[in-house]
Amino acid sequence: MLVLVSAWLMHVDGHAVDLDAIFAGISAAHPLGTDALGRDLLARLAEGLQLSLTVGIVVISIGGAIGISIGIVAAWIGGWVDSLLMRVADIVLSFPGILLAIALAAMLGPGVENLILALVAVGWVGFSRLARAQVLALKHAPFVEASLASGSTAPYIAVKHLLPNIAAPLLVEASFGLAAVIIGEAGLSFLGVGVQPPNASLGTMIREGTSLMLVEPLLVIWPGLVLFMLVMAVNLLGDRLRDRLDVKAMDTHV
Amino acid sequence: MLGRLCTIRILQAIPTLLGVATLVFFLLHLVPGDPVDALLGETAMPADREAMRVALNLHLPLYQQYGHFLSGLFSGDWGNSIIDGRGVLDLIGERLPATAKLAGASLILALVIALPLGYWAARHAGSARDFGAMGFSLLGVSIPNFWLGPMLMLLFSVTLGWLPVSGMDAPGSMILPAITLGTALAAILSRMARSSWLEAMSSDAMRTARASGVSEQTIWWRHAARMAAVPVVTMFALQLGAVLGGAVITETVFDWPGLGLLTIEAIQSRNYPLVQGCVLIIALFYVLANLMADLLGLWLDPRQRNG
Numbered sequence: 001m002l003v004l005v006s007a008w009l010m011h012v013d014g015h016a017v018d019l020d021a022i023f024a025g026i027s028a029a030h031p032l033g034t035d036a037l038g039r040d041l042l043a044r045l046a047e048g049l050q051l052s053l054t055v056g057i058v059v060i061s062i063g064g065a066i067g068i069s070i071g072i073v074a075a076w077i078g079g080w081v082d083s084l085l086m087r088v089a090d091i092v093l094s095f096p097g098i099l100l101a102i103a104l105a106a107m108l109g110p111g112v113e114n115l116i117l118a119l120v121a122v123g124w125v126g127f128s129r130l131a132r133a134q135v136l137a138l139k140h141a142p143f144v145e146a147s148l149a150s151g152s153t154a155p156y157i158a159v160k161h162l163l164p165n166i167a168a169p170l171l172v173e174a175s176f177g178l179a180a181v182i183i184g185e186a187g188l189s190f191l192g193v194g195v196q197p198p199n200a201s202l203g204t205m206i207r208e209g210t211s212l213m214l215v216e217p218l219l220v221i222w223p224g225l226v227l228f229m230l231v232m233a234v235n236l237l238g239d240r241l242r243d244r245l246d247v248k249a250m251d252t253h254v
Numbered sequence: 255m256l257g258r259l260c261t262i263r264i265l266q267a268i269p270t271l272l273g274v275a276t277l278v279f280f281l282l283h284l285v286p287g288d289p290v291d292a293l294l295g296e297t298a299m300p301a302d303r304e305a306m307r308v309a310l311n312l313h314l315p316l317y318q319q320y321g322h323f324l325s326g327l328f329s330g331d332w333g334n335s336i337i338d339g340r341g342v343l344d345l346i347g348e349r350l351p352a353t354a355k356l357a358g359a360s361l362i363l364a365l366v367i368a369l370p371l372g373y374w375a376a377r378h379a380g381s382a383r384d385f386g387a388m389g390f391s392l393l394g395v396s397i398p399n400f401w402l403g404p405m406l407m408l409l410f411s412v413t414l415g416w417l418p419v420s421g422m423d424a425p426g427s428m429i430l431p432a433i434t435l436g437t438a439l440a441a442i443l444s445r446m447a448r449s450s451w452l453e454a455m456s457s458d459a460m461r462t463a464r465a466s467g468v469s470e471q472t473i474w475w476r477h478a479a480r481m482a483a484v485p486v487v488t489m490f491a492l493q494l495g496a497v498l499g500g501a502v503i504t505e506t507v508f509d510w511p512g513l514g515l516l517t518i519e520a521i522q523s524r525n526y527p528l529v530q531g532c533v534l535i536i537a538l539f540y541v542l543a544n545l546m547a548d549l550l551g552l553w554l555d556p557r558q559r560n561g
Contacts, residue, residue, distance in 0.1 A: 091273035094544075095537045096499025099517075103533045106521040107284040183398050187503055190400045191518060203400070210404045210507070217408055224401030232396035239392075 045226050048202040051195065052230060055112065056182045059119045060174050063181075066120070067127025068170060072158050074128065075135035086132070092125045101184055105193040115194040119184055123177060130173050134166035168245040175238035179231050186227055202227040259559060260549055267545050274541065278534045279323045282310070282526050293336065293524055309336065310527070332534075333527035335520075342531035346513065353512030356505070357497045359428055360436035365490070367440040372447025372486075377474070379452055387444065394441025399500055403434040403507035420509035427508075435504040439493050446489045447482065454481035484555045488547045495543030498536045 074085040092100065104118035138144060138161075147157050188194035189203030197204060202223045209220030285292050290306050304313075311319045326332060332342040375387035410430060411419040418427045454460065455478050463473050502514035509515065513532060520528035552559055 087269065087273065090270050091277060094270055094274045094541045095277075095533070096496055096540055098499045099502055099533060099536055102502060102517070102521070103281055103529065104284065106529065107281050107526075109286055179396070186398060187400055191503065191506060191521075193521065206398075206401055206404065213404060213408055214412060217412075220401075220404050220408070224398065224405065227401065228397055231398065232392065235392060235396050 044200040044205060045202075045222060047200040048205055048223060049226055049230065051112075051199075051201050052182050052185060052227065055116060055119070055185045056178045056234075059116055059123055059181045059185075060178050062116070063120045063123035063177070064127050064170070064174055067124035068131045068163075070124065071128035071131025071133075072135050072162060075132040075139060076154060076158065076162075082132075085128070089125045089128055092122065095122075097122045097180070098184060098187060101188060102191060102193055105188050110193065110196045112195055112199075115185060115188055118188070119181055122184075123181060126173055126177060127170065130169055131166060134169060135162055138162060138165055172238060172242045172245060175234060175241055179234040179238065182227070182231055182234065256552060256559065259552055263545065263548050263552070267541060271538070271541060274537045275324060275327055275534065276320075278530050278537070279320055281530055281533065283316075285526070289526060293526075306336070309334070327534075332531045335528050336525050337523055337528075342528050345516065345528060346531055346535050349511060349513045349516045352510060353498070353501055353505070353514060356428065356431055356435060356510060356512060357494075357501060359432035360434075360439060361490070361494065361497060363432050363436035364439035364443055364493070367436075368443035368447055369486075371440075372444040373451060375444070375448040376451035376455070379448075384448075388448070391441040391445045394437050394444075397437065399434050399438065400503050400507055402437060403430070403504060406430045406433060407508075420507075431504050431508040431510050434507065435497060435500050438500065439497060442493065443486065443489060447486050450485040451478060451482040454478040457481065484551065487554060488551045491543055491547030491550055494546070495540035498539055502536075 070085055070089075074082040095103075101118045101122045104121055105115055108114035108117060144157060144161055147161055152160075185194060186201060186203030186206070189201040190207045191203075192207070195201035195204055197208075205223035206220055206227070209216075209223060212219050282289060289310065289312065290298075290303050294302060294306060307313045311322050314322065330343060332346075334341055335345060371387050371390070375384045378384045407419055407430060410417045416426075417429055420427075455474070459481070460473055460478055463477055464470075468477075498513070501512060502517055504510065505512045505514035506518050513536065517529065517532040517536070519525075520532055
């Protein structure tokens with residue numbers, strides 16, 4: 001059964017990668033047709049897919065780095081620093097994530113940089129909470145105290161001892177976060193506060209396609225399908241990572 | 255004991271709400287350059303610019319602007335729309351019922367799908383049926399609602415002609431928006447229901463019940479169901495707030511005249527005071543829903559009271 005599940009997961013995972021390869025290779029020979037302005041749909045899908053992935057990875061990298069640093073600092077120093085940082089996190093978490101991102105992107109103005117900024121502003125919180133909780137659990141572990149006693153500095157301990165030990169749950173968080181950011185980017189672009197025409201984002205393509213739905217339904221079907229597959233592949237990756245890493249974590253405990 | 259804990263949680267929400275208000279206040283100051291330029295264009299008459307500056311309190315020093323903003327919030331003066339000068343709270347009040355209706359319908363829909371599905375998957379854990387149910391859940395969390403909406407519209411309104419395309423006046427107009435908004439909720443809740451049911455069934459209490467000869471049926475329905483309900487109820491309360499975030503997109507797709515559509519309209523017309531008001535009111539509901547989830551958890555699960 002387990003083999004079957006993972007085989008199935010592999011298949012869908014591979015599918016996303018295949019899509020990528022197909023787009024790169026045969027877009028000229030097999031176009032999916034063109035949109036209202038005569039632009040090649042396949043080429044735009046490829047561009048949108050690339051944008052989704054780029055924005056997703058950039059946001060998760062920056063947001064992850066900020067969030068993890070804040071989480072480690074909060075847990076390590078404790079006291080009022082911890083209270084203050086976590087209060088800020090609470091405030092960010094008091095908004096539905098997508099709403100805060102929409103409001104920030106709308107105020108900052110259109111463009112990919114502002115879109116990334118808005119998504120990072122929302123995205124770091126999950127990482128910092130998780131990193132903080134993990135570090136709190138490890139802070140008084142014997143190997144950390146031993147390192148401290150032998151004169152290691154706090155940054156050294158953070159990088160050398162804490163980070164490797166909290167990496168697994170953070171990786172899982174990153175993969176689910178990636179799915180959320182990809183949907184977020186497309187959602188913001190769909191609403192018109194993200195990527196602006198004529199640049200292609202899957203979100204702007206769905207928006208344009210929706211308004212032309214009665215004329216050519218394929219223009220809304222394709223970009224959504226690509227987005228859906230991408231998000232599902234990333235979610236599956238997250239599921240699989242979680243299962244794998246949990247098992248591993250349990251093994252080392254035993 | 256319980257009362258004291260509840261009071262603490264409620265008091266803890268106050269600084270958070272103050273922080274939320276502060277963040278919303280600073281939203282206006284995120285607009286690059288001069289907000290008045292963004293609103294009127296750089297070629298506007300000086301008199302108009304000055305009037306707008308006064309209307310937005312931008313002529314005051316920052317701390318006074320902040321003071322005005324906060325005292326306005328408490329006295330029910332949330333500023334005025336810069337389009338027609340109407341009170342922001344009035345505009346929000348007009349749109350609230352539509353969003354409440356849509357959110358209510360989608361939450362009910364989510365429950366009706368998720369509880370049986372989660373139970374069914376847990377009952378047949380590890381089998382193809384469980385696999386299928388969780389596959390549906392994966393589809394549900396992965397499908398973007400701004401695509402699901404148009405797809406449903408395409409199928410049921412355009413091709414089959416069964417349901418109205420958008421708006422909320424025609425009969426049946428709520429069905430597609432409610433499905434669009436409820437699908438992700440149903441997916442999340444069914445996953446939650448499955449795992450908490452499984453966890454409850456593998457607990458020591460259930461093992462004891464089984465060992466003492468209680469029938470499997472009774473264990474599932476009387477004992478495990480009660481235990482499994484705690485995380486599901488808490489999750490449901492959390493989703494009460496989250497659904498408002500989804501409503502922004504769903505309402506835009508279906509032209510549903512609620513709070514979410516109002517937010518987007520305000521953004522598109524750069525009606526900054528209205529944007530602030532909408533964001534604030536949604537965050538307020540969200541915080542209240544989270545608080546309620548917290549309190550429900552305390553009430554239902556005595557173990558949480560020690561935390």
